[in-house]
Amino acid sequence: MSAREIRPARLSTTARRRLVHGGLITAALVYVGTLVLAPLVGIAWAAIKPGWAPWKETLTSGDALHAYELTGIIALISVLVTAVFGVMVALVLSRDRFPGRGIVSAVADLPIAISPVIVGLMVVLLFGRGGWFEPWLTAHGIQVIFAVPSIALVTMLICIPFVIREVVPVLEELGNEEEEAAKTLGASSLQTFFRITLPNIQWGLLYGIALSTARAIGEVGAVIVVSSLIAGQTETATLYIFRLFEQGHDDQGYIVALTLAAISIVLLAGIEIFKRREEKELSS
């Protein structure tokens, strides 16, 4: 690295540096702005342009209400189940050392990397016609495919990685000294978990729950495969939007789409808050 020479003909180093910095920042702003911000503005405009009249009608229709209700219930069940089991898996992955741990970790991550259509296919192959569990199900008169249970199932499958991915790093960062201290003071494993471990992972856990809720609400690929698409019965909010566009009711489609976007953004606000709290705690 040679010593700096005086180059009167070019821009001074400081000015050049500022240009580079400014250039990088601008590039980042432009990229994120056009990629993410613009579409959001676009849909808000499209939904609001025709005025507020169609809003009440669209959002209070029977189909819409059913769709929101179904989405809400499915999201609630899926997030609850995957959160509880997710914490257990996270504990095993971060505290337990056993051969094959890497593979188990990869398996837990898998649903993020595969197409939701494949997830839907998996459930169909297990519970649908000719599926592995089909004989048992028909014998007991239980309908899974083309009914709500399968929608819940695919959503659960899709949500598996979120809590796990967020809680494992927190557990690894924290170490288990506090838990050991609790044990020397007489706490049982269960007491240690609820009084020490859980409060310590709370922000990471909430962050993961918020992410999986957003995902559960937005799922369409897997649901479209397993649902019978019957309005009022197995139509989630996303499927409802899909149908509205297929049937040419674009305006209504924009409205419902915007409401989902709005809900997601509210969830996002929660996500950001939890994430900041988690970062703040880990850095102290």
Next chain:
Amino acid sequence: MSIQTQRLERTTPRARNSGGGSRARHLVATVAGRWSLRGVALVYLGLMVALPTAAVISRGFGHGLTALKDALTSPGAHQALKLTVVLAALTAAINAALGTVVAYVLVRYRFFGRGAVSTLVDIPFAIPTLVTGIMLVVLYGPNSLIGGFFVDHGFQIIFARPGILIALLFVTLPLVVRTVQPVLLEMDLAEEEAARVLGASRWTTFRKVVFPHLRSGVVAGGLLSFARAMGEFGAVVILSGNLLNKTLTAPVFVYQLLSQFKPDQAAAVATLLFGLSFLLVLVTERLIVRKRRS
């Protein structure tokens, strides 16, 4: 001294323990405890992930390679797979580069709107993919300002490949940024400063000091983006038009096979796709773990 006198007081009622505890009882208790948690975790993942995977593989390849052959020889199959892989690779490459820039800017600089950019980056994680597709149609569709402009000049965005690429870039943006950011945050600024004191320019510092640290994060984020882009359905199905040999992607293709009541073929192609995904996840996992340990 009050404390000394209390020292001789009652011992607490619990924990008066018979003999020294038997080794057998203890061993059983620990093994049971450890395996019950491990067991629950393994059964959960086994039932939810391993079992369905087995079902797909067995359906797709249960009769040897016939299902796969049939699927791959159906019209548009090759094109769909090729298009998916190419677009996913392009997405991964672009976001690996630009995502790293965004991550660097967010971590190393302070500027007006920094918080907003950070939030925007997370939006693709939260927005339903279907809504993403709709937003892009609104913004770039043939009837919109921007889209209309391009169409007039013979360049179609929506219902054509560029639109798919934009959608894929959107959904994978956070993957690279959020994988690279923690690495940057953890990095010791002192290394960068040491290089600059020795006379290195910002670019050389980045190239020789910062990037080697980031490399595994960027690659991991890129691979994850690739896998994610390959599997994207909701946005693509809305805005690509699903035109055979033109804008049909692999996930939509699998969906179509299913709608045509060809589950075996669908399973065969699906196995291919998620085999690739699983490989990518394994590699990413190794990279991140190795990075975290060092």
Next chain:
Amino acid sequence: MTGNGIEIEHLDKRFGNFHAVRDMSFAAEDGKITAILGPSGSGKSTVLRMIAGLERPDAGRVTITGEEQTWVPVQERRVGFVFQHYALFRHMTVRDNVGFGLAIRKEKKPEIRRRVDELLELVQLAPFAERYPDQLSGGQRQRVALARALAARPRVLLLDEPFGALDARVRQELRRWLDDLHRELGVTSLFVTHDQEEALELANEVIVMHLGRVEQVGTPNDVYNHPASPFVAGFIGSANVLNGTVRDGHLVFGEHRLPGAAHLPDGATAHAYIRPIDVRITQGAPSGYSYRTTVERINNLGPSSKIRFRLTDGQALLADLPNDVMPVLEAGQQVLLDLRNVKMFEREQDPKHEAAAIA
């Protein structure tokens, strides 16, 4: 409290291929402070953790106040444990931290409150009761950890490098403070450290450990002045090491002969350990037991000076001489030395053991 404090017999532990603790046995007397002193990797923390129940031994027995504890789960052992990095519960106030052991036992709230107040008084942190750990300094956190460990009236107190994470001045303060505390409470205490000053200052008895084994057990005076092995001689207090061959009950190196090798076999290679403060300048003509050296370097450190001398056979000696009795010296000057309190050991078979001793 009755019973024999802490007793371990033939304790053994491996981690994979690493043999951390090898067949260790010792007893820590009831009511006293015992220190396990050793370098990093000597297995001392592992021993402590096995006594607490945080690790399981592969073989051996642990007995606390007369009751065998080897297979008793850690929750039931009623030991107080203080960690090097405090391990305070970050989401609880100081008060809740200290009261944790009592809350687990479902003691009555007023009783817990009273006991916590008592302990906070003892560790002089009463005004901090409602603070959170991240609002405290390192020294304060460790005091809270101590209060927490003592609150539930443990049978013994175990401390794992308790002052290792603190800076020097705080370390000294807390050391003095632990000493006072122990005098007042009389709890059987066992602490682990690599800081010999700490061990020698605080402990009634010192157990020197190296590579998983006990090297020596004794009072601080014993291990300092009568080291039982080359490792202890080299580890405790700084020491000069001179190499030579045994002839006729003397250690011979170059033109020099050091008496005191009568217990070693003739012809063997051996080492002599001499503390810098036992090196003295002597006047007069060279005699059989004074040693010719050249002054190499002088470091004036206020009240004393550290001087390096070079013997005629090339080996070096470091001396610590108080300035008021020292004559004026210059580099290159020839000086006669007198060496006292020399400990001699035969060269060890185990090179690793020896290397650690000489290092």
